[in-house]
Amino acid sequence: MRGMDPRLERVLFVHAHPDDETLSTGAAIATVAAGGGDAVVVTFTLGERGEVRAERQPDVDHVGVGEVRRQELDQALRALGARGRRIHGWDDSGMSWIRSGVAGPAPDAPPTAMGMADPDDLADALGVVIEETDPTAMVTYDADGGYGHPDHVAAHRASVIVARRYDLPLYVRTDRPADVAFPLEPVRQRVLDALAAHRSQLTVEGDDVVHVGGQRRPLDAVEHYRLIETRPPRxxxxxxxxxxxxxxxxxxxxxxxxxxxxxxxxxxxxxxxxxxxxxxxxxxxxxxxxxxxxxxxxxxxxxxxxxxxxxxxxxxxxxxxxxxxxxxxxxxxxxxxxxxxxxxPDAEATRRIRMAAMSQAQQRRPDTEPTEGDRQ
CATH class of the missing domain: 1.10.1240 (Methyltransferase, Methionine Synthase (B12-binding Domains); Chain A, domain 1)
Structure with a gap:
């Protein structure tokens, strides 16, 4: 992302649950999209174990938590100007609070929980999205998942593996100034509209985000990202x-x-x-x-x-x-x-071979219908 023309950027944002993309990387996503780049958000689960605000409970009773959050994610991505990709096969792990502001695994996590998955399996699934979208950079959580959520940590580990395989720059969100900064103000309305879409999980009061559990935190005026080394030192x-x-x-x-x-x-x-x-x-x-x-x-x-x-x-x-x-x-x-x-061939060569084949197939079928992810 650093030193490149935003119009040529194709950034893959890797997240675990709906609403993570806006809460953690909303300004970055909106900035890439507003600058003419291609922001693609991949989500591993639908946050099936998340709590729900009372006003959305009737919808949840009707279609389920996962479907409600999927619809909210679609709306949020449209507000941000991003495309969406969904990785199937894993469910929300849930979490438990270890101490104030620090989460850990839930004692009743299901066998299909993302946090219990083999990182290489997650990376293989993420690699399919890499080959489809051919990004120039990746963005995800820091090594601790932001606050320790096991699914966030799993997403970070899978992203590191994939970035190493495909020789892609990987940026992680950090609270301190680092390599890249995205101010909120130029894209504030886009981010606010995206936050409003996640109404089963949160609400915005002034400059604060209020979560379903009552936790309150201010909107970040600037999002900071650090480029990490995914390969061993020279x-x-x-x-x-x-x-x-x-x-x-x-x-x-x-x-x-x-x-x-x-x-x-x-x-x-x-x-x-x-x-x-x-x-x-x-x-x-x-x-x-x-x-x-x-x-x-x-x-x-x-x-x-x-x-x-x-x-x-x-x-x-x-x-x-x-x-x-x-x-x-x-x-x-x-x-x-x-x-x-x-x-x-290494992973990068394989990716380029497949991308070339996909491009040729698309040229032969110019009237092909867009995929569900492209419609988002």
């Missing part, structure tokens, strides 16, 4: 790569000396080599770290097979990698696994 990355290289060397040496022991020697050597190379690629998603692992394993095999120390080149009687079945397997299989791991 020095740490180099240490990890060095570790991958060293581990690869160890596997290559041990495997070379043990692969002639049939069947367990060659089997364990191949499992260790292929599993290590593939595991580094899958776990880190980093091609440089994968290259380090490959250099360690395959580099050792190649050097020993070529045998510059004179113990016998590949295929000779004295060779450590002779021309028999285990020797060929130990030479070819790790090399093939290395090529596959290095050629495998």
């Amino acid at each position: 020095r740490t990355r180099w240490l990890l790569r060095a570790g991958a290289l060293l581990a690869g060397i160890v596997i290559g040496v041990v495997g070379t000396f043990s692969h002639q022991q049939v069947p367990w020697g060659i089997l364990l050597s191949l499992v260790a080599a292929v599993g290590f190379i593939g595991g580094v690629r899958a776990a880190s998603g980093s091609r440089p770290m994968t290259i380090a692992a490959v250099l360690g394993v395959v580099g050792v095999i190649a050097l020993i097979a070529i045998d510059p120390l004179g113990r016998g080149a590949f295929g000779t009687e004295r060779a450590l990698v002779p021309t028999n079945l285990p020797g060929w397997l130990w030479t070819i299989v790790p090399a093939a696994a290395s090529l596959l791991a290095l050629a495998w």
Whole structure:
């Protein structure tokens, strides 16, 4: 968001419940939209366990809390000028107050609660939205979720994983001046209209927001956001790569000396080599770290097979990698696994491939009806 033309911005705001988008990031959403950018709000749950103000109770009795809050979210997004995306599969966790202003998990959270979900599962679902919307930046809660709500914390963790996978800048809301600031005043009416839409949860009295539970807090005159580092520091990355290289060397040496022991020697050597190379690629998603692992394993095999120390080149009687079945397997299989791991597209490349395919499909069908999310 920093240093870019607002008209080119496509910002994904990641939230857990309806009304979070306005209470936490309303000024930012409205500012992006008012500046000609594309503000997309993704919501994981419908706040099914939220309390309801008395005047909205008849509607809740008729259609349920979730449907009421979904309708309110649609209205709020229209007021802010944003588009909406809904992630299905998880429900509101609820919460309990640990102390004043600090929330924690609810003792009766359902099995489908967002706060109990695997962060990688949440990230996978969020990744689908990333591929659909192709944002230039992401925004979500800080690591503590603002005040400790388990769903907010889960949204932050999933956002960090996704930002790392897709190499996207991630901004989190903070109470202190940081990297980006959005004043309320230029978009005040939009934000007030959005707050008014969430009438089952809150009301606005003067410059204060009054929540259904009676909590009162003033409207923030300025929203502050901090850009966080979702990848390890550069020095740490180099240490990890060095570790991958060293581990690869160890596997290559041990495997070379043990692969002639049939069947367990060659089997364990191949499992260790292929599993290590593939595991580094899958776990880190980093091609440089994968290259380090490959250099360690395959580099050792190649050097020993070529045998510059004179113990016998590949295929000779004295060779450590002779021309028999285990020797060929130990030479070819790790090399093939290395090529596959290095050629495998990373998340960013996959996203761009899918976005290009979607764009071409859209061009072939210019009269395609907009999705429900686009109508919001």
